Amino acid sequence: MGATVILLVILAILVVIALWIVGIFNGLVRLRNAVKNAWSQIDVQLKRRHDLIPNLVETAKGYMTHERETFEKITQARNLAQKASGPAEQGAAESGLSQALSNFFVVVENYPDLKANENFMQIQEELTSTENRIGFARQAYNDAVMVFNNKIEMFPSNIVAGMFNFTKSDFFEIEDAAEREVPKVSFS
Template structure:
């Protein structure tokens, strides 16, 4: 009888520890996503300033400038992480096209405001890259817990759901082409 009680207590303690570990992993993933979101929003907030700076030099580049603003607005208004992931790729592509404009405008390259914004953007892109890496590492650990025995039993009992990795879509991998 005592052995049965001890076994039951150990099983309950294991279940509690596993459940808490899953919750901790899930929350770590959510916190990592929040860090990506902060940096993506910072980048999105920079775009209007970059567009305004470029406008002064590239008045006839209306389509590229408007595309950057549209992509920024789509990202900012996204309501789910999945939408944000999709729109972040478009934002990245439009920002690349926007930054390519500097090659055609030598005066723009020397503009102090533009150079400062470009430097801030580079720092933000680096932070986004690191945040993506940490997020994907956290998601990998969480998904491993969801799939590995015996924690997968507790995960399925309490309906823990998989989280998506932050992946770059194929279009974002292509080098942007700017034609004049």
């Protein structure tokens, strides 16, 4: 009689522990998926930027008749960014595109008619919003990584994370020191 009661109590405790582990495990999986999803969001926004550039070039061409070189640079940088694979190559190509775009907008300063064009203003709004989106997507990715990593490191979820080999994710950071440097842009 006494033995069965003790057995039942032990069984109940085991069940509770198992449920608790399942709960934490599911939480970890959810957070890991959030990290993955946040990462794919960055790609979605980068693609959005690539898609906008032909429109931009098309609209500006009518006004900027003597700037073929600038257009070529942008188109080239865009094609390069589209083809790039792997984080390192992609990062370099995207920052090349950013550079080409910023050069382009410096040149645009010389064309007040283009600046006042409704279509151009719309594309410009889309483009700048896309830059914001890329930034916010990266920020959201880092936020997701932060929550996930904390969960892996903190007690008691770190025990479950260790049991099932959850590994910490990396933050989004620009590795190359040269890229962090502010390129000189002159307004003359």
